[in-house]
Amino acid sequence: MKINLKINGVWKEVEIDPSDYLLDVLRREGYLSVKKGCDTGTCGACTVLRDGYPILSCATLAATCDGHEITTAEGIADEMEDYAKMLAGEGAEQCGFCSPGLMVMLYALKKEIENGKVKKTKEDIRRYLIGNLCRCTGYAGQERAIFRYLGVE
Ligand code: FES
Ligand code: FES
Numbered sequence: 001m002k003i004n005l006k007i008n009g010v011w012k013e014v015e016i017d018p019s020d021y022l023l024d025v026l027r028r029e030g031y032l033s034v035k036k037g038c039d040t041g042t043c044g045a046c047t048v049l050r051d052g053y054p055i056l057s058c059a060t061l062a063a064t065c066d067g068h069e070i071t072t073a074e075g076i077a078d079e080m081e082d083y084a085k086m087l088a089g090e091g092a093e094q095c096g097f098c099s100p101g102l103m104v105m106l107y108a109l110k111k112e113i114e115n116g117k118v119k120k121t122k123e124d125i126r127r128y129l130i131g132n133l134c135r136c137t138g139y140a141g142q143e144r145a146i147f148r149y150l151g152v153e
Contacts, residue, residue: 003066007031008075016062022048023057026072033073033100037133044132047101048072054108073100076107083149090148092141098134105132106146113150120152 004013007029016025023046026034034057037045041059048057049071073080080103087093109128112118118128125146134142147153 001063003063005062005065006069008071014062018061018063020062021058022055022060022062022065022070025062026057026070031072031074035097035100037097037101042131042133043098043101044105045098045101047104047132049104049108052108052111054105071104073103076104080107083145086145086148087142090141090145092137092145094136098132098136102129102132102134102142105129106149110150120150122147122152125150125152 001018002013002015004011006012007026008031012029014025014029023034023036023039026048027036034048035045036058037043039058041056044056046056046058047054049055049069050060050065051069052071083103083106084099087099093099106129109118109125112128113120118124126143129146
């Protein structure tokens, strides 16, 4: 079957199998920032935005995204450049496997804070990002970069 996805601002017609998950379709189409960590909906590495809200692409059938807007880390690279520098500055980028999914989630969080839907406190930020796991860093450096980026003392 064919579906239409607006990926990072560009409409594309994509051939899929009805049982395909969005993660596999995006990677097949060349959006390699979308990572397959656990493939069971528990690590957050595959996070993308659908119509501006984060979803786990490993747990979302591509067919349900027909006609929707999908944003991957490639699509927000310019907006997130400052955060990427802060992450590197904190020495928090190790294997980097978790970074694109976390970056997408942080982008969504920033919008939620701006819209007043999430409070800009350390506790609320930690809660929002709790589903993005990292196997390397122990989170301390990532947290410092995230708090700096969001302007949290
Ligand atoms: S690969 Fe989707 S949550 Fe881990
Ligand atoms: S830096 Fe390796 S999983 Fe996060």
